[in-house]
Amino acid sequence: MPVRVAVDAMGGDYAPGVVVEGVLDALAEAGDRVTVLLVGREAEVRAELDRLGGAENETLRVVDAPQAIGMGESPTVALKTKPESSIHIGIGAVKNGRADAFASAGNTGAVMTAALFGLGRLPGVLRPALPGYLPTPSGTCVVLDVGANVEVRPEHLVQFAQMGAVFGAAFLGKEDPTVGLINVGEEPGKGTDTVKEAHKTLAALGEQGTIRFVGNVEGRDILQHGADVCVCDGFVGNVVLKLAESVATILPQMVRSEIGRQELAPEQAQLVGGVLKGMLAPFDYQAFGGVPMLGIDGTVVIGHGGSSARAIRQMVLSTASLVEQNLTARIGRALRDPGPDASSS
Numbered sequence: 480m481p482v483r484v485a486v487d488a489m490g491g492d493y494a495p496g497v498v499v500e501g502v503l504d505a506l507a508e509a510g511d512r513v514t515v516l517l518v519g520r521e522a523e524v525r526a527e528l529d530r531l532g533g534a535e536n537e538t539l540r541v542v543d544a545p546q547a548i549g550m551g552e553s554p555t556v557a558l559k560t561k562p563e564s565s566i567h568i569g570i571g572a573v574k575n576g577r578a579d580a581f582a583s584a585g586n587t588g589a590v591m592t593a594a595l596f597g598l599g600r601l602p603g604v605l606r607p608a609l610p611g612y613l614p615t616p617s618g619t620c621v622v623l624d625v626g627a628n629v630e631v632r633p634e635h636l637v638q639f640a641q642m643g644a645v646f647g648a649a650f651l652g653k654e655d656p657t658v659g660l661i662n663v664g665e666e667p668g669k670g671t672d673t674v675k676e677a678h679k680t681l682a683a684l685g686e687q688g689t690i691r692f693v694g695n696v697e698g699r700d701i702l703q704h705g706a707d708v709c710v711c712d713g714f715v716g717n718v719v720l721k722l723a724e725s726v727a728t729i730l731p732q733m734v735r736s737e738i739g740r741q742e743l744a745p746e747q748a749q750l751v752g753g754v755l756k757g758m759l760a761p762f763d764y765q766a767f768g769g770v771p772m773l774g775i776d777g778t779v780v781i782g783h784g785g786s787s788a789r790a791i792r793q794m795v796l797s798t799a800s801l802v803e804q805n806l807t808a809r810i811g812r813a814l815r816d817p818g819p820d821a822s823s824s
Contacts, residue, residue, distance in 0.1 A: 481514045481538070482799040485569040485578035488519025489547035490585025491786050495519050498584070499527040501791025506538050508792070513799045516578055518542045518569040544568040550784055554588035558596075566590055570597040573777045582769060582798045584782030584791065591627060591772060591781070598777040601807065603814045606631070607774035608639045609713070609781070610646055611720040614761030615704035621647050622661075622701070622709045623773070625716035633676035636660065636710055638814070640681055642773040643708040644690055645813045649804045651707055659696035659706030661715060669695065677710075727762040731755060768793030771801055773810060778802050 486502055488495045502515050514537070517524050521543035528534060528541075535541060544565035548557040558567065566585060570593045572578040583590050591607070600607060611625035623643045628635060640658050647656035660678055662670040667678050678695065685692030696705035701719060711719070734755050738748045760766075768790055769782035780798040782790060 481512055482580065482802045483514050483516065483578045484795055484798050484802075485516040485518055485542070485572040485581045486791075486795060487565045487569050487581070487583030487585050487590075488517045488524045489544070489565040490583040490590075491782070491791075492550065492784050493787070494547075494584070495523050495527050496530075497786065497788045498791050499524060499533065500531055500788035501786070502539070502795060503528075503531055503533045504788060504792040505795035509796060509799065511538070513795065514538045514540075515795065516540050516542050516569075516572055518544050518565045518572070520545060520547065520565075542568060542572070548586050548589045550586050552586060552589070554586060554592045557586070557589055558592055564589075566593050567597075570594055570779070573779070574598055579802045580778035580780065580798045582780040582782065582794050584769070584784060584786040584794065587626075587781055587784075590779065594772055594775050594777070594779040598775050598779070600774055601776050601811045601814065603811075604642075604774035605638055606635055607772050608642060610643060610650075610770050610773060611716065612650075612764075612767050612770075613702060613709075613720070613723050615702055617704045619651065619761070620701065620704055620707055620709060621650060621656075622711065622716050622719055624711065624713040625720045625770075626713045627772075628712060629714040629717075631673065631712040633673050633680065636673070636677035636712070637680045637684070638774075640677075640684075640690060640692070640708070640710045641813055642810050643710060645810045646771070646773055646806065647708040649801065649806050649809070653707060655691050656707035657691050657693045658708045658710060659693050659700075661701065661709050661711035661719070662695035662697065665695050665697060667695070673712075724762065724764065727759045730759060765790035766793065768795070768797045771798075771806065776807065778807055 488498050524541050546561040546564040548564045569581045573581050606628050608624040609627045610621050610623040613620050681692045684690045693706050769780040772779045782794040
């Protein structure tokens with residue numbers, strides 16, 4: 480059976496054009512593995528399909544949603560005043576079984592709120608979390624939370640670690656990913672009371688073989704792959720993620736300035752530029768497409784508001800992959816029975 484993905488056609492800075500284009504590209508690549516419900520203002524979506532030479536068929540259906548939630552709107556106000564929004568209807572498609580997952584590059588707060596109230600949390604989940612991806616010399620590491628929870632208690636961090644370990648196993652392809660706690664020092668006694676208490680619990684779970692806990696990870700160690708999964712509150716995680724993303728913007732500026740200062744020949748500058756382009760490629764968020772809400776009773780993936788058609792394509796494909804890997808069920812099992820095999824079962 481193909482994975483059925485409901486896609487928010489009105490989500491993102493360049494919707495619906497790039498969304499429709501990205502969906503068509505994803506379906507062309509996926510073959511019969513994926514079907515899509517394009518949820519949005521029907522006339523606008525069909526106009527984009529016509530422009531791009533696409534049409535409804537057995538893998539693509541248009542679902543009318545006459546309202547759209549803007550990127551700058553208040554999530555709570557918009558969800559109350561726009562019950563026929565593409566986000567509402569897309570989440571509803573998952574809830575009523577018409578779709579296996581929902582993906583949107585729209586208003587993050589609105590998607591999170593709609594998912595939380597529309598689908599609910601998995602049993603035992605205290606708070607859903609958002610993971611982020613960071614490149615390292617040896618691959619990619621996962622950081623969570625990156626913005627859903629700016630204030631947390633120790634038990635929240637512990638649960639982020641448990642959910643992150645399951646997601647890390649699925650996303651990184653590692654059966655037993657290492658988990659670290661972002662802190663200001665390596666010693667267990669460092670950090671805030673919240674972090675110290677979380678460390679005690681995670682260390683105990685590590686000794687039991689429930690989780691592969693490697694201790695505290697300092698800021699300087701995150702991009703050195705101090706752990707496969709780095710756990711923190713949403714305030715710290717968002718700062719870390721945005722700082723890492725800025726590297727892709729700042730480094731080219733610095734390199735161009737240095738090329739000019741050293742008066743490199745054009746062929747030398749071209750060589751340096753090629754090396755830099757390769758170095759920065761892993762920082763490109765569009766290669767990942769989006770991130771799942773961990774802890775929601777359903778698969779919901781949130782993309783970047785500035786997503787291009789390429790990013791939308793990847794968002795659809797990665798959403799289907801998470802469904803195929805039974806991520807939601809695996810997280811549920813890990814929280815019910817946190818044994819050593821929970822993350823890979």
